[in-house]
Every structure is written in structure tokens, then in C-alpha cells.
Amino acid sequence: MKNNTLLEVGNVEVSLNNEKIIRNLHFTLDQGEICALVGHNGAGKTVTMKTIMGIQEKSQGDIKLNSVSIDADYLQYKSQYSYIPEEPILFTELTVLQHFQLYGTSYKVPENVFEERVNYYVNGFELNGKLHEFPDGLSKGMRQKVNIISNLITDAPLLIIDEPFIGLDENSAYFLEKEIKRKSQQGITILITSHVIERVKKFCDSYIMLKNGEIINKGQIDNLSQIERRFTT
Numbered sequence: 001m002k003n004n005t006l007l008e009v010g011n012v013e014v015s016l017n018n019e020k021i022i023r024n025l026h027f028t029l030d031q032g033e034i035c036a037l038v039g040h041n042g043a044g045k046t047v048t049m050k051t052i053m054g055i056q057e058k059s060q061g062d063i064k065l066n067s068v069s070i071d072a073d074y075l076q077y078k079s080q081y082s083y084i085p086e087e088p089i090l091f092t093e094l095t096v097l098q099h100f101q102l103y104g105t106s107y108k109v110p111e112n113v114f115e116e117r118v119n120y121y122v123n124g125f126e127l128n129g130k131l132h133e134f135p136d137g138l139s140k141g142m143r144q145k146v147n148i149i150s151n152l153i154t155d156a157p158l159l160i161i162d163e164p165f166i167g168l169d170e171n172s173a174y175f176l177e178k179e180i181k182r183k184s185q186q187g188i189t190i191l192i193t194s195h196v197i198e199r200v201k202k203f204c205d206s207y208i209m210l211k212n213g214e215i216i217n218k219g220q221i222d223n224l225s226q227i228e229r230r231f232t233t
């Protein structure tokens with residue numbers, strides 16, 4: 001399911017402390033596209049993702065998700081993406097299962113589908129036996145898995161993922177890679193940042209390369225290897 005535009009980012013600029021951090025940000029992502037957002041430390045990847053999510057205010061431009069402008073109807077816009085941050089955001093007073101329920105309810109996942117997905121992901125990410133534990137009793141990698149699963153159980157059309165592989169064991173990293181591809185086949189669009197370029201090259205369709213807050217290159221992922229020496233970590 002490809003070729004229908006899902007995300008439209010038009011001439012976006014972001015200023016922080018009177019300094020232009022992002023300039024002329026202009027790109028689209030299709031339904032089902034998996035796009036790697038790459039660049040050196042400080043290139044602007046996190047600010048770009050936060051701007052797309054509406055967490056960071058832009059000073060210029062427009063962003064549309066499924067034709068809904070971020071400025072016109074933010075609640076409707078926001079319901080169409082989910083976000084896996086690099087550092088897990090968990091609630092100390094909620095169990096693992098309660099985290100999943102929070103996301104399942106917020107994103108209106110039907111109950112029978114929810115249970116099926118929880119079982120599937122808990123097995124896939126080897127979190128069996130942890131459903132009733134609290135985040136403080138989990139390892140760092142396990143907390144990251146709770147964050148990942150919470151977002152994977154939603155059907156949000158856009159999934160934004162920030163550096164997910166660091167800290168995950170190999171089985172789980174491989175499982176996540178397969179899941180991202182499966183989501184894409186279902187028509188979900190994925191925007192992912194990672195410095196683990198060899199890994200993302202295996203499953204991404206396209207890339208956007210940032211430098212000093214500007215897109216300096218973008219295209220099909222196959223072309224990335226020719227120029228990757230310019231940005232690798």
C-alpha cells in the first residue's frame with residue numbers, strides 16, 4: 001500500500017533562543033514508507049521529530065498528517081501518530097500491563113485485538129512474566145521494550161521512532177526490525193532515526209539526511225551507501 005502521501009512537511013523553520021535550528025525543511029512521506037532520518041550529532045533530527053509531533057513550536061511552514069494541518073486541528077493530528085522515544089517515558093505507579101492499557105485505550109484499540117497484540121508482543125520481545133511488574137523493577141532494556149510495545153499496539157498511521165536499537169538485545173532488535181517491516185506492509189508510515197546505519201539500511205525504503213538543520217540529501221535507501229561516509233557517527 002504505497003504512493004498515497006501521509007505526511008507533508010512544507011518549508012518548516014524552527015528557532016530556539018533566537019537561533020534558526022531548522023531551515024527549509026520540506027519533504028513528504030507516503031503511506032507505508034519507512035524513512036530513515038540520519039545525520040551527525042546535533043544535525044537536527046530530534047528537533048525535527050519534535051516539530052512533526054507538535055512538541056516543538058515551528059516559526060514557519062505547515063505540517064499535515066492525512067491532510068490534517070497541525071495548526072488547524074492538533075488533537076485530530078496528534079491522534080494519528082505514535083512515538084517511541086530513545087529514553088523510555090514510563091509511569092512509576094503503573095504496571096507494564098497498565099501501560100499497554102493506557103495506550104490501547106487512548107488509541108481506541110478494540111479489546112480483543114488489544115489482548116492478541118499484547119500476547120504477541122510480550123512473546124516477541126521476551127517480556128513474559130513481567131506484565132504485573134512496575135517499571136522500577138525492570139532493567140533498562142525491559143523498560144525500553146515496554147515503551148516500544150505500548151506504541152506498537154496502536155494503529156496510528158505514523159510511527160515515529162528515535163534510536164530504538166541501542167540497549168535492545170539482539171533477538172529483540174531483530175524482532176523490532178521485522179515488526180517495522182510488517183507495519184509498513186499494513187500501510188503504516190515509519191520515520192526512524194538511528195546511528196546504527198547498517199541496521200536501518202536493511203529495512204528502510206528511503207532516507208533524509210540532515211546537516212546543520214537542513215536537508216542536504218534525500219532519496220532511496222540504496223543510494224545511501226555511496227555517501228554515508230559523510231555522516232556516520
Ligand SMILES: Nc1ncnc2c1ncn2[C@@H]1O[C@H](COP(=O)(O)OP(=O)(O)OP(=O)(O)O)[C@@H](O)[C@H]1O
Pocket residue numbers: 016017021039040041042043044045046047048
Ligand atoms: N532546547 C534547545 N535550545 C537551544 N538549542 C537546542 C535545543 N535543543 C536542541 N538544540 C540545538 O539544536 C541542534 C539540533 O539538535 P538535535 O537534538 O535535534 O540533534 P540530533 O540530530 O538529534 O543529535 P543527536 O544525534 O546527538 O541526538 C543542536 O545544535 C542543538 O544544540
